[in-house]
Amino acid sequence: MxxxxxxxxxxxxxxxxxxxxxxxxxxxxxxxxxxxxxxxxxxxxxxxxxxxxxxxxxxxxxxxxxxxxxxxxxxxxxxxxxxxxxxxxxxxxxxxxxxxxxxxxxxxxxxxxxxxxxMIDIDTINKDGEAFVLNTGSPHYVAQMNGLEDYDVFHHGKTIRNNDTYKKEGINVNFVEDKGDHLFVRTFERGVEDETYACGTGVTAVALSMAQHKNQTGHIKTPVKVLGGDLSIEFDYDGKQFTHVFLCGPxxxxxxxxxxx
The missing domain is CATH 3.10.310.10 (Diaminopimelate Epimerase; Chain A, domain 1)
Incomplete structure (x- = not known):
């Protein structure tokens, strides 16, 4: 056929x-x-x-x-x-x-x-050690770091995705470096079982997590660079709930x- x-x-x-x-x-x-x-x-x-x-x-x-x-x-x-x-x-x-x-x-x-x-509204972000864990339509793990360009995302992402906490259901693992005027994000995706050039629910999870981490409120627009190009996340945050969340890109x-x- x-x-x-x-x-x-x-x-x-x-x-x-x-x-x-x-x-x-x-x-x-x-x-x-x-x-x-x-x-x-x-x-x-x-x-x-x-x-x-x-x-x-x-x-x-x-x-x-x-x-x-x-x-x-x-x-x-x-x-x-x-x-x-x-x-x-x-x-x-x-x-x-x-x-x-x-x-x-x-x-x-x-x-x-x-x-x-x-995207869906979010009112819960949990912590796993220093990392953030939340569901933006798919489950995500968000870890901050420096030197992300040279990081072994495949090895470390696969290790976290398959640890005792997440192995059964799986989780997408995002690594983020704050560049000041934008966030740089790399993601290991469950289901693909590899690093991808971009992950939409992933960069959304990263932007929300970083806003909470920085105690930002109001209407927020976060530029994000991924291996495959540029994305932007826009949302409102009142300190308790993320609403009007938009994933914008090509x-x-x-x-x-x-x-x-």
């Missing part, structure tokens, strides 16, 4: 997108998704998404990790599927769609290459094609 797909990337976080409104893609078998996402034997991607109809929203987003498992919320994936929906003519400049962690609002540039995605179509499964 041939399936038409599009490949999108958001700050280097890349995804296979399939218009599944007709439910023609029925094979969400773990091995099939894994093979499609494989960078040697498939299309290659950090994850796969299905865009499907929903009676109460513009569309529904189903996200699968590169390991083939159904995933939790993916922020950059959410931004890319909004761009995909615009290019399909489903939406114009704004949308309300459904993801695994609930409804999301987003707005997209006229050219369709920049998306501001509203979303670009790379190519499209057909694959036989």
């Amino acid at each position: 041939k399936i038409h797909f599009s490949k999108y990337q958001g700050a280097g976080n890349d995804f296979i997108l399939i218009d599944n409104r007709d439910l023609s893609f029925k094979d969400t078998d773990k091995n099939t998704v894994f093979q499609l996402c494989h960078r040697r034997f498939g299309i290659g991607a950090d994850g796969l998404m299905l865009l499907q109809n929903h009676p109460d929203y513009d569309f529904e987003m189903l996200y699968f990790n590169a390991d083939g498992n159904l995933g939790s919320m993916c922020g950059n994936g959410g931004r890319c599927i909004v761009a995909f929906a615009k290019h399909l003519g489903i939406i114009n400049q704004e949308t309300d769609f459904l993801a695994v962690d609930g409804p999301h609002y987003a707005k997209i540039s006229e050219k369709g290459d920049w998306v501001d995605l509203q 979303a670009q179509k790379v190519f499209e094609g057909e694959v036989t499964i």
